[in-house]
Amino acid sequence: MSEAVSYEVVSDEAGDIAVISIDNPPVNAASHAVRQGLADATSKFAEGSANVAVLVGKGRTFIAGADIREFGKPMQAPGLGDVIDAIENLDKPVVCAIHGTALGGGLETALSCHYRVAVKSARVGLPEVLLGLLPGAGGTQRLPRLTGIETAAEIITSGRHVPAPEALKLGIIDAVDDGDDPLTAGLTFARRVLSENMPVRRTRELEEKVLAARGNQALFDELRAGVKRKAKGQLSPQLCLEAVIASAELPFAEGLKRERELFMELMASPQREALIHVFFADRQVGKVPELETGTPRPLDRAAVIGGGTMGSGITVSMLFAGMPVTMIERDEESAACGRQNVERILDDGVRRGKFDQAHRDRLANDLYSVSSDISALADADIVIEAAFENMEVKKDLFQQIDQHAKNGAVLASNTSYLNINEIASVTGRPQDVLGLHFFSPAHVMRLLEIVVADRTDPDVAATGFALAKKLKKVGVRAGVCDGFIGNRILERYLSQAAYMVEDGTSPYDIDKAVLSFGYPMGPNQMGDLAGLDIGYANRKRKREEGWEGRYAADYMDRLAELGRHGQKTGRGFYIYEDGSRVGKPDPEVLEIISQVRSEKGITPVALDEETIMRRYMAAMINEGARIVEEGIALRPLDVDITMLYGYGFPRWRGGPLKYADMIGLDKVLADIREFEKDDPVFWKPAQLLVDLVERGENFDSLNKSANR
Numbered sequence: 001m002s003e004a005v006s007y008e009v010v011s012d013e014a015g016d017i018a019v020i021s022i023d024n025p026p027v028n029a030a031s032h033a034v035r036q037g038l039a040d041a042t043s044k045f046a047e048g049s050a051n052v053a054v055l056v057g058k059g060r061t062f063i064a065g066a067d068i069r070e071f072g073k074p075m076q077a078p079g080l081g082d083v084i085d086a087i088e089n090l091d092k093p094v095v096c097a098i099h100g101t102a103l104g105g106g107l108e109t110a111l112s113c114h115y116r117v118a119v120k121s122a123r124v125g126l127p128e129v130l131l132g133l134l135p136g137a138g139g140t141q142r143l144p145r146l147t148g149i150e151t152a153a154e155i156i157t158s159g160r161h162v163p164a165p166e167a168l169k170l171g172i173i174d175a176v177d178d179g180d181d182p183l184t185a186g187l188t189f190a191r192r193v194l195s196e197n198m199p200v201r202r203t204r205e206l207e208e209k210v211l212a213a214r215g216n217q218a219l220f221d222e223l224r225a226g227v228k229r230k231a232k233g234q235l236s237p238q239l240c241l242e243a244v245i246a247s248a249e250l251p252f253a254e255g256l257k258r259e260r261e262l263f264m265e266l267m268a269s270p271q272r273e274a275l276i277h278v279f280f281a282d283r284q285v286g287k288v289p290e291l292e293t294g295t296p297r298p299l300d301r302a303a304v305i306g307g308g309t310m311g312s313g314i315t316v317s318m319l320f321a322g323m324p325v326t327m328i329e330r331d332e333e334s335a336a337c338g339r340q341n342v343e344r345i346l347d348d349g350v351r352r353g354k355f356d357q358a359h360r361d362r363l364a365n366d367l368y369s370v371s372s373d374i375s376a377l378a379d380a381d382i383v384i385e386a387a388f389e390n391m392e393v394k395k396d397l398f399q400q401i402d403q404h405a406k407n408g409a410v411l412a413s414n415t416s417y418l419n420i421n422e423i424a425s426v427t428g429r430p431q432d433v434l435g436l437h438f439f440s441p442a443h444v445m446r447l448l449e450i451v452v453a454d455r456t457d458p459d460v461a462a463t464g465f466a467l468a469k470k471l472k473k474v475g476v477r478a479g480v481c482d483g484f485i486g487n488r489i490l491e492r493y494l495s496q497a498a499y500m501v502e503d504g505t506s507p508y509d510i511d512k513a514v515l516s517f518g519y520p521m522g523p524n525q526m527g528d529l530a531g532l533d534i535g536y537a538n539r540k541r542k543r544e545e546g547w548e549g550r551y552a553a554d555y556m557d558r559l560a561e562l563g564r565h566g567q568k569t570g571r572g573f574y575i576y577e578d579g580s581r582v583g584k585p586d587p588e589v590l591e592i593i594s595q596v597r598s599e600k601g602i603t604p605v606a607l608d609e610e611t612i613m614r615r616y617m618a619a620m621i622n623e624g625a626r627i628v629e630e631g632i633a634l635r636p637l638d639v640d641i642t643m644l645y646g647y648g649f650p651r652w653r654g655g656p657l658k659y660a661d662m663i664g665l666d667k668v669l670a671d672i673r674e675f676e677k678d679d680p681v682f683w684k685p686a687q688l689l690v691d692l693v694e695r696g697e698n699f700d701s702l703n704k705s706a707n708r
């Protein structure tokens with residue numbers, strides 16, 4: 001028996017019960033050692049004296065899936081599917097005792113057992129779709145046999161975790177145990193199997209629920225339409241559904257073959273490689289030096305300065321995390337507005353069914369207060385300034401905060417691009433100052449850029465990461481520069497988009513190209529959503545400070561000056577009729593743009609979709625490389641995570657730098673060299689990119705060396 005799986009027999013008055021325990025920390029992933037151990041234990045049980053077996057995981061969870069680290073490497077026999085079939089083929093019953101999260105191959109193993117019991121806190125699921133895969137060990141064939149096609153399709157194409165009580169209702173498990181020890185739960189159920197002489201019940205033989213859907217093309221087409229709409233270009237949800245449909249259309253053995261074919265197709269897809277990159281990047285991004293050297297400070301109470309869009313969103317995200325918050329505004333009237341902003345968000349949560357009125361009232365009445373007196377921040381462990389984006393305003397505020405905040409309090413600015421070193425310099429405690437850049441709406445967007453200034457104490461940076469975890473956000477460490485990571489990259493590809501429009505490409509073609517790449521919306525649709533007047537004001541301010549490089553936003557200025565501010569005025573790049581949020585292209589806009597081109601003596605040359613995206617992505621990748629080169633981002637994966645969680649980059653493409661690796665850095669550099677001929681300033685290649693190509697390395701090699 002491998003050390004990953006142990007076998008023992010427990011004798012009691014009910015009879016001999018075999019206990020097969022899996023011990024492969026941290027999540028009992030079904031590694032080769034586990035699979036081999038399970039195969040050996042199954043044979044031992046078959047030949048042994050025990051009449052029933054309990055399969056259980058040690059540590060924090062039952063099997064949480066196949067070992068993702070083995071993907072992409074030659075699979076060592078026995079495969080999980082073979083082990084699972086051997087369990088199901090036994091002629092003595094096996095009871096699976098579930099705790100923690102039985103996911104992917106873990107749930108598939110449980111489905112091959114003849115009975116399943118779970119502790120109440122357990123969750124089950126088939127999240128392979130999130131990795132760009134599908135349940136490849138019989139899950140798409142066995143789950144429908146327990147729940148029916150529609151429920152199985154929803155669970156498999158969403159990848160969601162199903163809490164044990166719901167799993168019981170759906171027929172995925174047979175009992176929920178009130179205790180929290182899976183072995184006790186398993187033994188109790190095993191004794192029942194013996195005393196009631198419960199038969200071997202093979203999931204694959206339960207045909208009723210799949211036969212009910214056999215031939216129901218209308219159902220299959222309806223499911224296909226729904227999954228395709230939600231998938232937004234991602235392959236795995238669609239092939240997951242085809243495998244589930246096969247469970248209704250084909251006998252079990254052929255359904256299994258179909259599942260295998262579809263699984264291998266996904267395993268070979270670039271989307272799987274990208275999504276698994278994101279799985280590990282999600283877990284690496286929180287590993288920063290300051291969490292080695294620093295200790296997070298307490299985060300029991302917070303104060304938020306400012307009750308506008310950002311201040312109220314930040315306040316609510318803290319309320320959702322159960323943190324008592326005091327929101328402070330400059331006077332009573334503004335404080336009242338801030339309160340309205342917070343309560344509007346809370347009421348919206350009730351309307352959307354996120355929580356009930358009682359919960360909303362608790363958040364509003366117990367956890368949160370509003371004041372117009374800055375001394376109200378005196379007992380806060382963390383103070384987050386979310387005031388107007390102006391350096392003088394922020395410096396003045398930080399001087400006041402410095403006077404009132406308690407010793408050891410963490411002082412953060414939510415600025416989206418201003419210099420944290422400069423803000424810290426006006427306080428007597430620059431070591432306690434950092435940037436916490438939330439993204440709007442702050443109670444929804446998961447990205448939090450944690451900006452570590454020159455003198456920020458490691459404890460303070462570590463506190464930023466602890467806050468991200470507490471708020472269920474994805475914290476990314478950023479250095480100090482204009483725009484940190486995300487906005488600095490955004491500025492580059494939006495500039496490139498503006499150049500392409502001014503040079504002759506329709507803004508509607510750019511949006512279409514970006515949408516078909518997998519973004520939820522194109523840059524001009526995004527501009528209409530954010531408000532073209534906002535961009536206009538920002539550009540005006542930057543021109544007053546001295547605009548660097550080509551100015552290609554005259555057409556946008558023209559639109560803003562004509563009052564076409566986007567969705568909020570019903571017209572921007574698009575026309576929004578009777579309050580619809582889906583706009584229609586407007587020939588008048590194209591007229592305005594061609595007018596600007598002729599005023600600037602530009603002979604328009606329109607680009608095709610492929611060229612649009614080559615330019616759009618090259619601008620993003622080049623700036624991302626510079627950000628890594630300058631150490632503003634710790635690793636390339638930090639840039640990927642930022643663009644995934646803050647800017648809508650399609651997850652199944654892995655992030656801009658993973659995407660660059662997958663198309664080949666030599667190709668990206670060749671594109672940049674080609675574009676550089678037109679505009680050597682904008683297209684100066686990042687030195688890191690040049691070096692990586694010369695060394696025959698890629699961004700992922702940097703991720704790996706950084707994580708050693």
Ligand code: T1G
Nearest residue numbers: 026029064065066067068069103104105127135136137283
């Ligand atoms: N394989 C290998 N390592 C894994 C792993 C896995 N399946 N799951 C987690 N880890 C590592 C993770 O990288 C981290 O490592 C540590 O465990 C703790 O994880 C055939 C093909 C189980 C809910 O998709 O959802 O089965 O960073 O930080 O927040 O059909 O991990 O410490 O070095 O996430 O408590 C399907 C993926 C696989 C589940 C726990 N299963 N894992 O969350 O801890 S494909 C999944 C999770 C499959 C079959 C198919 C979560 C978790 P390190 P963590 P957590």
